[in-house]
Amino acid sequence: MFDDTKPATKLVEVNNLKMHFPIHSGLFRRHTGDVKAVDGVSFDIYQGETLGLVGESGCGKSTCGRAVLRLYDITDGSIVVDGDAIGDVRQKDLRTKRPTMQMVFQDPQASLNPRMTVQAIIQEPLDEHTNLTKAEKREKVLALMDQVGLNRKFSGRYPHAFSGGQRQRIGIARALALNPKFIVCDEPIAALDVSIQAQVVNLLEDLQREYGLTYLFISHDLSMVRHIATRVAVMYLGKIVELAPREELYAEPLHPYTKALLSAVPEPDPDLHDTMERTILTGDVPSPSNPPKGCNFCTRCPAVMDVCKQIEPEYREVMPGRFVACHHYNDVTTTAEQTAASEASDRQSLRNGA
Amino acid sequence: MLTYTFRRLLTAIPTLIFISLIIFLLLDMAPGDPTAQLPLTIPPEVREQIRQSLGLGEPVHIRYLLWLKQMVWSEPVYYLSQSVDWISAPDEARLISWQTRAPVMDTILERLPQTLMVVGLAYVVGVLIALPIGIISAYKQYSVFDQAGTFVSMIGFSIPPFFSGVLMIILFTVMMPNDSFWWFPSIYDTTLVIDSWENFGKQVRQMVLPVMVLALQTTAQISRFMRASMLDNLNQDYVRTARAKGMTESVVVLKHVLRNSMIPVVTVIALGIPAIFGGAIITEQIFKVNGIGQLLIVSIQASDVPMVQTLTFIFAILIVFFNLIADILYGILDPRIRYD
Numbered sequence: 001m002f003d004d005t006k007p008a009t010k011l012v013e014v015n016n017l018k019m020h021f022p023i024h025s026g027l028f029r030r031h032t033g034d035v036k037a038v039d040g041v042s043f044d045i046y047q048g049e050t051l052g053l054v055g056e057s058g059c060g061k062s063t064c065g066r067a068v069l070r071l072y073d074i075t076d077g078s079i080v081v082d083g084d085a086i087g088d089v090r091q092k093d094l095r096t097k098r099p100t101m102q103m104v105f106q107d108p109q110a111s112l113n114p115r116m117t118v119q120a121i122i123q124e125p126l127d128e129h130t131n132l133t134k135a136e137k138r139e140k141v142l143a144l145m146d147q148v149g150l151n152r153k154f155s156g157r158y159p160h161a162f163s164g165g166q167r168q169r170i171g172i173a174r175a176l177a178l179n180p181k182f183i184v185c186d187e188p189i190a191a192l193d194v195s196i197q198a199q200v201v202n203l204l205e206d207l208q209r210e211y212g213l214t215y216l217f218i219s220h221d222l223s224m225v226r227h228i229a230t231r232v233a234v235m236y237l238g239k240i241v242e243l244a245p246r247e248e249l250y251a252e253p254l255h256p257y258t259k260a261l262l263s264a265v266p267e268p269d270p271d272l273h274d275t276m277e278r279t280i281l282t283g284d285v286p287s288p289s290n291p292p293k294g295c296n297f298c299t300r301c302p303a304v305m306d307v308c309k310q311i312e313p314e315y316r317e318v319m320p321g322r323f324v325a326c327h328h329y330n331d332v333t334t335t336a337e338q339t340a341a342s343e344a345s346d347r348q349s350l351r352n353g354a
Numbered sequence: 355m356l357t358y359t360f361r362r363l364l365t366a367i368p369t370l371i372f373i374s375l376i377i378f379l380l381l382d383m384a385p386g387d388p389t390a391q392l393p394l395t396i397p398p399e400v401r402e403q404i405r406q407s408l409g410l411g412e413p414v415h416i417r418y419l420l421w422l423k424q425m426v427w428s429e430p431v432y433y434l435s436q437s438v439d440w441i442s443a444p445d446e447a448r449l450i451s452w453q454t455r456a457p458v459m460d461t462i463l464e465r466l467p468q469t470l471m472v473v474g475l476a477y478v479v480g481v482l483i484a485l486p487i488g489i490i491s492a493y494k495q496y497s498v499f500d501q502a503g504t505f506v507s508m509i510g511f512s513i514p515p516f517f518s519g520v521l522m523i524i525l526f527t528v529m530m531p532n533d534s535f536w537w538f539p540s541i542y543d544t545t546l547v548i549d550s551w552e553n554f555g556k557q558v559r560q561m562v563l564p565v566m567v568l569a570l571q572t573t574a575q576i577s578r579f580m581r582a583s584m585l586d587n588l589n590q591d592y593v594r595t596a597r598a599k600g601m602t603e604s605v606v607v608l609k610h611v612l613r614n615s616m617i618p619v620v621t622v623i624a625l626g627i628p629a630i631f632g633g634a635i636i637t638e639q640i641f642k643v644n645g646i647g648q649l650l651i652v653s654i655q656a657s658d659v660p661m662v663q664t665l666t667f668i669f670a671i672l673i674v675f676f677n678l679i680a681d682i683l684y685g686i687l688d689p690r691i692r693y694d
Contacts, residue, residue: 098600110591125599158689
């Protein structure tokens, strides 16, 4: 299942990650419940790959990305980045770890301090984490600006003087300043118009090739994820419902939600557009503070069964490299596990042989 | 920026002339008679002569233009001739107070130091207390400190100085034993000359009560502004970016959040400065500080039109001027704002 080019080292391991935000209500602001934005998510990201994370608005994609970088204090679960468990480290002690893991934020306007020049924005991490001299820092900033395709002359300007695409480049240069290994891209292209989206995505790909970066690419744009991601994880209501290599996922989605999501992608061919069968989901996403019993998707699933409303489906590998959380695949499990086991051993022997 | 400033200064001229006309007409329509406080034994015809000698016989537009000429031409030229010997003093009589028969500007300049000392210091103290309170309140929103700060601000907003001032006097002057360190005089002695450390201590002690009363109000206002502005910025995305860069919390709060939050606060502080020159009418009365506020209220009571007119006109100039300062500060602090 794994390509030969893909190194098998895991850079990021996320296990049963939970991020709950407390709800306080009533006269005494008592803790009455939780918004379960991310509720038991597990995935691994291999060195040098791009894991796409897709899902509709409000399903917890961004929260998941921020929680992985510990921009929140997570409720439960473990996170390992580059060999270090960071799940329960104090924020203060985490600062030295920050250079390895960076983030490109969604809103390029709001995520840059309006009172700092581009030079100051990109240089600030260098001030904090390195001992370079002033001239070296300046040179490094200018080199970074070259890399992301910004004119060096603009280093003294403020973020408001740039277009959206240029601002996102500043954000990328800022993230690259400390030579990170792992970058979370939180909808980096959502706020840009289409022609600029392609430029920014190409820039991200070039940088990945050049520095061997590992991305967690969060997006709601399925075609863009198909373009950039190595593997794709689909989130629904705080949980990953399906995780699979890109080609398999787009060719043959397993989970009913993934099927519905993919069938919602616009079809450019007018003939196909009229004849294609779409799975139209009805109803709204349930509230993450009060998710339904059983499977989270059971309220809207076109292929719902009785068991779905009672028992929460287990998230497991039903085919080699393909994880899904759905009762429809309960019976395939055994065979899949067998094939997975045999393929794994084949791979092992191949590797040993090589 | 420079052209902008000049343009604003030029447009300020018609504004100020219009304001002065409105003030003049308002004062002219107001009831009251400058001779009302003279003894009743003065016969009506003499009273009328006094009124004529004050210039009240002229029609209102002539009186206005005469005042305007004295205000913007004769008085500046007089003060210039005092400081530079190659300008001779103007021929016209100076702008005279009807009440004291002394030049209006001289009286104002006499009163100004007291006001600036007491009200100005109260403003500085108030701002210095307010800023940290606002910052900490916002950073630890809904904490005990924040709740206490909110409570104190509410008190500062809702209790008028004529109550808090009198309360302070009762607490620190009347009820406090005379020999205690915490006893403070309730009367401000303007004649005190600071020529020794002892007198300096006296000066500090007599300023404590009025400064406290006034600072409470400034603190209440500015700390709320500071808190709101900090809260606005604390949730901004660039703060999360700063944390993701691995900045220490002090850098995140003091460099990123505070510097952005100060933009509206600084302009509010600048806009509050004209009020210092205006004095604090009530507080100055309570603590017997003979500053500008007290001068204004006494002049109003005596229908001393030239004094009231001049004072209000100076306030208008200061307000227009500090509005301009606030706008320029905004442009300096916020790189997104450019005026040219």
